[in-house]
Amino acid sequence: MLAAALADGTAHRRTSFEVFARRLPDGRRYGITGGTGRFLNALPQFTFGDSELAALEKFCDADTLAYLADYRFSGDIDGYPEGELYFPGSPVLSVHGTFAECVLLETLVLSIFNHDTAIASAAARMVSAAQGRPLIEMGSRRTHESAAVAASRAAYLAGFTGSSNLEAERTHGVPALGTSAHAFTLLHSSAGQSASDGEKAAFRAQVEALGVGTTLLVDTYDITAGVANAIDAAGPELGAVRIDSGDLGVLARQVRAQLDGLGATGTRIVVSGDLDEFAIAALRAEPVDIYGVGTSVVTGSGAPTASMVYKLVEVDGLPVAKRSSRKESHGGRKQAVRLAKESGTIVEEIVYPRDDEAGDIPSDLVARPVTTELVREGRVVADLSLASARERVQQGLLSLPWDGLKLSKGEPAVPTRMISPRGR
Amino acid sequence: MLAAALADGTAHRRTSFEVFARRLPDGRRYGITGGTGRFLNALPQFTFGDSELAALEKFCDADTLAYLADYRFSGDIDGYPEGELYFPGSPVLSVHGTFAECVLLETLVLSIFNHDTAIASAAARMVSAAQGRPLIEMGSRRTHESAAVAASRAAYLAGFTGSSNLEAERTHGVPALGTSAHAFTLLHSSAGQSASDGEKAAFRAQVEALGVGTTLLVDTYDITAGVANAIDAAGPELGAVRIDSGDLGVLARQVRAQLDGLGATGTRIVVSGDLDEFAIAALRAEPVDIYGVGTSVVTGSGAPTASMVYKLVEVDGLPVAKRSSRKESHGGRKQAVRLAKESGTIVEEIVYPRDDEAGDIPSDLVARPVTTELVREGRVVADLSLASARERVQQGLLSLPWDGLKLSKGEPAVPTRMISPRGR
Structure with a gap:
């Protein structure tokens, strides 16, 4: 061309x-x-x-x-x-x-x-579903190696708290956050030793290196034994435990009760494992403190x-x-304004020719130029x-009509009105 | 860790x-x-x-x-x-x-x-659905800028003929192929001139620069007029026309008849526009020569x-x-063999410990190490x-049982048998 x-x-x-x-x-x-x-x-x-x-x-x-x-x-x-x-x-x-x-x-x-x-766009739905609880982007391994860095940035843009992608920290300043993997616990298993003893050795090594504020992954073998081993290794000041499998709602309640019983009332619960906006919303009533989200956010959740x-x-x-x-x-070359009620709730977007006017704006609405x-x-x-x-992004989510925040399928939250160039 | x-x-x-x-x-x-x-x-x-x-x-x-x-x-x-x-x-x-x-x-x-x-994996299903007709990967604009280059390579690996991504040609040797965009035709429209005259000017410019072997995009305004303009500009030796909208099956038949009527019996028909493996398969009976595939291949078709x-x-x-x-x-560290009939059709994959044997292989089957x-x-x-x-990839597709090539949802084409380490 x-x-x-x-x-x-x-x-x-x-x-x-x-x-x-x-x-x-x-x-x-x-x-x-x-x-x-x-x-x-x-x-x-x-x-x-x-x-x-x-x-x-x-x-x-x-x-x-x-x-x-x-x-x-x-x-x-x-x-x-x-x-x-x-x-x-x-x-x-x-x-x-x-x-x-x-x-x-x-x-x-x-x-x-x-x-x-x-x-x-997918991440914002998760942020909205999490209702203020922090989300960590953990999906680098599920997408192209360079796309992963951009995905961390995009998730952070939408309101995620941080990402496990260190390159995103270096390139875009996305806060680096993370936990350990099952491999670290398995590494500490030895011949002639029980799985639980291996897990304890792994937890002690992690606490030794990273302090009691770290997050211990407790579901490699048996979760109840894992939580006991975690508090045994770190004491009740342990930062967090992570659960990566099973029925996360049931397990979160069970682990919360166990942690509280052990005096670890400030130890937080991180859940991960195939979470998307719907699973996040379904966990709203559970004692979950932080969501770790992987595949669904880096692939745009469908x-x-x-x-x-x-x-x-x-x-x-x-x-x-x-x-x-x-x-x-x-x-034609265009620009846009968005109309909102006095309350800030948006009602319409108007897209109109760059050299024209947006037309009459009703007196009870406020027009904000978007372009x-x-x-x-x-x-x-x-x-x-x-x-x-x-x-x-935060302001935008606040400006949506109630229906706009629904996770279910529906129409665009506000209509877009296209004004054609004059005389056409 | x-x-x-x-x-x-x-x-x-x-x-x-x-x-x-x-x-x-x-x-x-x-x-x-x-x-x-x-x-x-x-x-x-x-x-x-x-x-x-x-x-x-x-x-x-x-x-x-x-x-x-x-x-x-x-x-x-x-x-x-x-x-x-x-x-x-x-x-x-x-x-x-x-x-x-x-x-x-x-x-x-x-x-x-x-x-x-x-x-x-998605591209191979498209190749199989196209039954020998060439496919061009055209999806760079629908995925991350670096993922796009890797996607071109992966589609070519799976049997696509080439890609519109020039960087994939430079980096991976993927043959560069492409057509023009609607913008090129629209660019040639002028005040006081008919759309058809603008299209003719665009086609003449493209043929002038790239020769009659080029592919002209004929659906910017009216497809019948577009095909007439294309042959008018290039003559009956025109390489191909591309249709990017509408009911591609109906249009391909109509355009084929029109081209043949104009003596352009060797001019090929390229179709594109939201094609996936199912749409490709649905066009099998139509006079389509080449498929241009974008979004679905670079996003793994679901x-x-x-x-x-x-x-x-x-x-x-x-x-x-x-x-x-x-x-x-x-x-345990593992390796795999795949069992096939004499005909080459595979029947099972066996995954077994690296230092063990795969077990007895039935005498009528051939075992091929995969690792x-x-x-x-x-x-x-x-x-x-x-x-x-x-x-x-080609050999692999030939080795699948018939059911394995079905596009519909089903079970894996052959079962995988996992042999545990001895004594466990």
Whole structure:
């Protein structure tokens, strides 16, 4: 496409591309915009070096290679700040520049947004289901090694307390948290020794190295014996025990009673093992202190991609849209406002042409612009702090109507109204 | 765990860790081992540099940091060659060395195997459903930017013809294939010109740049007009047209008739748009020449992770296994043979202790060892060629019993028999 557009001159036409999702994953009521920060950090590095150019020689003519050698995005980008709620049709990102410079960004933009948004959106449902109890992301081993680092970041963005992924701590500042594995207990088993003695040796070694504030994994052999061994090794000041198997609700109650009986009333209970938002919600009434979540959060809990698309919506100031069946798109560069009651509860999102007005806003509603400036002439102008984004997710969840927080399948929490360009 | 094990000396015990899946994804009948090559290429690079060590200072004592600074895996690894079929309990990888050197590999091993195996397993079902018709992987935009490159490789491993991911061509030699996007056609629309004239201009530019062998996307506006414009621009020697929306079966028949009527009998039809193995199978009777597959293949078609685990199975020559509820594991270092009829159709997999025999093999069956040597004293000794792995997938699919190739939900295609260590 680039080669052909450079050859006939259309590569230099001014264009706008828009990132949006035609729908939320099956039955979801809201989504969380994720990936904005990673994308804006990647943007200045998205260039073509000697090795890349050499690999492209067989596909591209000399003019195209020369264009790529000098490539650096120099246009403007608007969009939703990271952590913002989004709904079907929300213009999450809006990219402006020549066709050539914009079309090259498609895969970079969509890969980052589709992945990070999928994880953040699933994670937010878990955070909401946990009702204030901390969640630790522990799913690195269930997804691609680089996706794992991005997934830790996205889960943290959505309100998780931290992650077992140390690289996410190094790269993104996600607090590193974790426990030990069954292998550590099994390692301490020896010929001629009981399983319980091996477990005690393992717990003593862990407490020796990490202090009594550590979390001991008590379900390698027998949970009741495991809890007794844990308090035996660490004393009643033990930080936490982890249960990773069995009926977590029943076991949590049983372990809580046992810990309290041993005087370990401050020892917390971490549960893990195939938890998703539904299992988390089902444990609300149980004495669980911390959830460890793996597979479900890093795979988007049934929705591993956010299905966002990157569509050309404007050429030389003129809205464009394809008309093939099922996949109509709305032309023109757009922006969004969100309407809320005085209480802060949102009622509608309005998506309208960039150079128009959003229309009359009822006097009992407050209109907040959602679209912000992210990049101007290739330079990032937005606040990329993960802390601000985390705050935004919290505010967003608070702003949803009650029905929007339901875990069951339903419609988007608020409708999106699309206002077409004038005279069309 | 590493710090505690170094402090009490257990870090130096000889251990075996095993990678296996307790079950296949919901209703799948076989899996394809993916990631072996990527893992073995990553292994020599898995070391801790100054930046990593600095980031670990707040978590680790000086002895642990010193151990990590010198870390390099120097043990042995056995396993299934890449592309090999696997079933529940198959010891896909078996890692041997000190506890310290093995436990550090867990996340690297599992991230690569869980991702690549999930994609390869889904892709193999699509290849089998396509019955010889070529498939192009086009899903990069639907998954994490690095996972996308690994996904292209895994799809190619499983029998896809190529991928639209150019980085996968550069890194893994996956043939680069692709078409253009709707944006290219929309770009050529101009004020005061009909949509059809814009489409013609786009097609002419593409043919001019890429020759008549190119693939033109004909569904931006009206498909019948699009096909007419395509042949008008390229002549009847046009390589292919792509249809990306609508009822693909009906449209393929209609477009085939139109192309034939225009004398373009050699022009092929590429279809794409939310295809998965079921949609591919449903198009078997239609005049489709090539499938373009995106979201479903890069997300594992409903199973984005292979659920493989990395379990300690042996310490100082002694089998170990945890006994907590629901998650029992089988102790001891293992190997596998697969039994087949003379015809080549497999009937059973036997997983047995490494130092034992597989037991009596019925005289009418052939036993083929599946476990091979991959690494010896830290050095890779296996053939990592992707071409061999592709051939292995093909042979594996041919060796499945008829029922094993069914797309519907069912049991694993062959049973796995686990032989426990003697005297247990």
